Amino acid sequence: MKTWDGWDLPFLDESHKELIQRLQSWIELDERDEARVEALSLRDQCAHYRKQFAELGLLDLVVPSPTDPSNRLDVRSICLAREALSYRNAMADFVLSMQGIGTAAIWLFGTDRQKGRYLAPCREGRTTPAIAITEPDGGSDVAATRTTAEKRGDRYVINGAKSWISNGGIADHYIVFARTGEADGARGISAFLIDADTPGLRTGPNMDIIAPHPLSELFFEDLEVSASQLLGKPGEGFKVAMATLDIFRTSVGAAAVGLGRRAIGETIARMQGRQLFGKPMAELDLVRTRVADMVTDLDTAALTVYRAAWLKDIRDGSFTPEVAMAKLVGTEAGQRILDSAVQLFGAAGLRTGSVIERMFREIRPMRIYEGASEVQRLIIGRRALATSKTH
Ligand SMILES: Cc1cc2nc3c(=O)[nH]c(=O)nc-3n(C[C@H](O)[C@H](O)[C@H](O)COP(=O)(O)OP(=O)(O)OC[C@H]3O[C@@H](n4cnc5c(N)ncnc54)[C@H](O)[C@@H]3O)c2cc1C
Incomplete structure (x- = not known):
């Protein structure tokens, strides 16, 4: 291939x-x-x-x-x-x-x-980082963060829990978002840099999901951290989290494009080699239309992803809706492509350990983490309805 x-x-x-x-x-x-x-x-x-x-x-x-x-x-x-x-x-x-x-x-x-x-x-690859936003009560509504950081002199005391944290348990430091209470909602959250060996921080066992991933819960029990470990100003945590996502969300779409592209390559090779109803599957019209949809989805996703990346690199200003589109279009297209690949492979696409089966599992979390598809739609819709720019 x-x-x-x-x-x-x-x-x-x-x-x-x-x-x-x-x-x-x-x-x-x-x-x-x-x-x-x-x-x-x-x-x-x-x-x-x-x-x-x-x-x-x-x-x-x-x-x-x-x-x-x-x-x-x-x-x-x-x-x-x-x-x-x-x-x-x-x-x-x-x-x-x-x-x-x-x-x-x-x-x-x-x-x-x-x-x-x-x-x-x-x-230099000597240490492992992590970022902890999501809580057991929900990840989509970041403004509702419940973990608290109470200021005592020049220190903060953190209590609460985080869930589904990538690199949880293996990270050397965590960027942790906690409510410091400067205001209600999004404006009352701050970001802290917390070393993994800080007393009061405990990690849970690995949270096993559909595709292998180092993930765990974090528990903060009267964890004390110096105010010098604040990232940004007090109350700026939401801004800090969104700025990170604004850079990396586009790349989730790109990772989904990578999976989709491999799935299409594998599918085409199989369609050319496998005989069905007396001819190569590649000659069946319904196979051709399905592959046409897969390839069209992939090209659309790649264009959306690399446009958002280019805007971020080349132009000044905020491109949050374009970034959200890159994540939404990339991951939704990737999922459709993988589903079609499984269908065209038949039972062989479900075989545990096969490339298609593995990628079918790997694509699924991408529509949830770093903002579920619904959250991306909210961002895109809100901005479209608030601007006079026509599309
Ligand atoms: C593999 C993986 C790695 C992760 N790594 C990290 C990490 O490193 N750090 C971190 O902080 N978190 C991480 N997460 C958590 C991830 O960011 C959250 O799972 C995600 O934000 C969704 O939050 P939730 O699971 O709590 O779902 P909820 O917020 O409870 O939402 C559930 C579902 O509701 C739907 N939904 C959400 N909002 C709306 C709406 N407004 N209207 C209608 N429907 C809606 C969506 O379909 C969503 O999936 C990771 C998750 C996974 C699966």
Whole structure:
């Protein structure tokens, strides 16, 4: 089957072509190592990819250097990397994306001391970050955060719980959102940088889901943290969380495009090789129309994703609705493509351990995390109805 390659899109430039070649080399490397790495524990698989990406310089794509005056990331490069990695291996994609999502708030809002202490170790793959927004009572309504951080002198005392936290239990630091009460709702939340070994922080066992993922609950029991560990100003937590999502949501759409693209490649190869009703499946009209829908979905998703990434990289201003569209269109298209792939493979698409079955499980969480599809629709609809801009 043809391997992953880049897109011939006006949103990409020469620097992206060089990155595409580097990513293709990684795909070959991973193919060689696959069986050995899959036999490792979740924690060790993550450590393997972190080390490998640090050596290959890929972590530079998701964690800017503390000494880089531009203090920014190229979202198109993040999208290309996530697409290539998830095409090959969703765990690898998870590791790369988490090094970025768990550090964005630091380079966006951190003090020089915080940047100096936390960014370089993450960029060099020596430490693992995490971001803890979701609570047991709900993740979609971030403004309703219940975990509290009570100010006592120059310290805060944190109590509460977080749920479904990626890298929970293996992270070295957590970016934690807690209610500090400057105002009701979204304006009364602050972000804190909390080291994993801080007394009062406990993590639960791994929360096993449809596709393997390091995930756990976090419990805060009178955890004391210095006010110098605030990220941004008191009451700015919601802004900190949304700024992180505004960079990384587009790349969730890209990871879904990677899964969809692989599924289409696998499906076409099978349709060309398998005989049904006396001819190759590829010659059956209903198969052709289904594949046509898959390919059209994929192209639409890629255009939406790379447009949002390009806007974020090139233009000034806020592109939250376009970012929401990238996540919505990418992940919903990816899910439809995977469902069609299973259907066209027949029972073989359901076989435990097959590529299609594995990707069918891997795509599903993407429509929920970093804002469920309904949340993306709310963002898009709210902005469309509030603006006079015609579409
Ligand atoms: C693999 C994975 C990794 C994750 N990693 C992290 C992490 O690192 N950090 C973190 O903080 N969280 C993480 N999460 C949690 C994730 O962000 C939440 O699951 C997500 O935000 C949805 O919150 P919830 O599950 O509490 O669902 P709820 O908020 O209870 O919502 C349930 C469902 O209701 C629907 N819905 C939501 N809003 C509306 C609306 N306004 N109108 C109609 N329907 C609506 C959606 O379909 C949604 O799925 C992760 C989750 C998964 C599955």
